[in-house]
Amino acid sequence: KLRRTQEQLLQSEKLAAMGRLTSQIAHELNNPLYGIMNTLELLKSEVPENSKRRKILEMALSETIRLTDLLKKMLSFSRPDQEERQVTDINTILDEILLLHEKQLREHDIRIVQDLDDSVEPVYASKNQLRQVFLNIIANARDAMSDGGTLTVKTESQDGKVIIKISDTGTGIKKSDLNRIFDAFFTTKDSVKGVGLGLSVCYGFIKDHGGDIWVESEYGSGSTFTISLPVYQPSKD
Structure with a gap:
């Protein structure tokens, strides 16, 4: 138990440092990326639809959008406490997610x-953060069961x-x-499927809620x- 506590403290310190770093990187990259996106959109509108150049521009725009989505994840990783919180029923969230998927x-x-x-x-x-945690774990489970399973x-x-x-x-x-x-940026998937931010973000969200998360696997x-x-403990005031 002591070893696990030490590992959790070390992980929290690593996440805090990574949070500061990712926040700086995200802010530095955000504005130039939006400038690139706007330029690509403008160029695309000036090129005929069936043109090969248009297709190349659309591919470049798609990759730029993917980068902006990654930046959003990096910012949510570095600022896990900015979502509004409320009294939340866990079963309702899980039931909705499973019904939708x-x-x-x-x-x-x-x-x-x-x-x-x-x-x-x-x-x-935060309902949104818990949804993100559950969706991420369920998506990983789906990917791990490529031949079906339970x-x-x-x-x-x-x-x-x-x-x-x-x-x-x-x-x-x-x-x-x-x-x-x-760990942030650690992934067992190839680079096309993931960059390794999902579970580190989940870890940050859960720890920020005063909770814990761990995995057992064979x-x-x-x-x-x-x-x-x-x-939830209601205030006695």
Whole structure:
């Protein structure tokens, strides 16, 4: 337990330093990128639709938009506390996400198992940030089950906390990668699929909510991400 606490403190320090760095980088790159986007849009409007040059400009514009999206993620990573928080029901968020993505998951031959405890109490949180956390973990689970499998989402109460477990039967995570899985810019995917910011952003959001997040995995057998969040305590004033 002491070792895990030390690892969490080290990870928090690394995230704080990375947050400051990413914020500086994002601000420095933001304005030039928007200038490039506007220029590409202007050039595109002056080129005939069926022209090869137009296609090249559209490709360049698409990549520039991808970079601006990455910058937004970097800024949300460096400023996790700016979202408005409210009393939030975890089960409702998970239910909505699974309902919206049910068709897509089934198309990947992924069976969904929901085990949501109706007795779990609400938390005080940013709904958007929690959605981002759950969506990211579910998307990773989907990618890990390219040949189909089972996605299990479970909630329960435990010692004044809400526990969320998201499990898959996918490829799992190598033991050598487990300690780095929440590091910024670390990814087991190729560069086309990801840049390694997703789980580090999730880690930052959950820690900023006074919670905890960890993963257990066996390579070749799947993974389980566990999130712990404190139950909402109304003010006594």
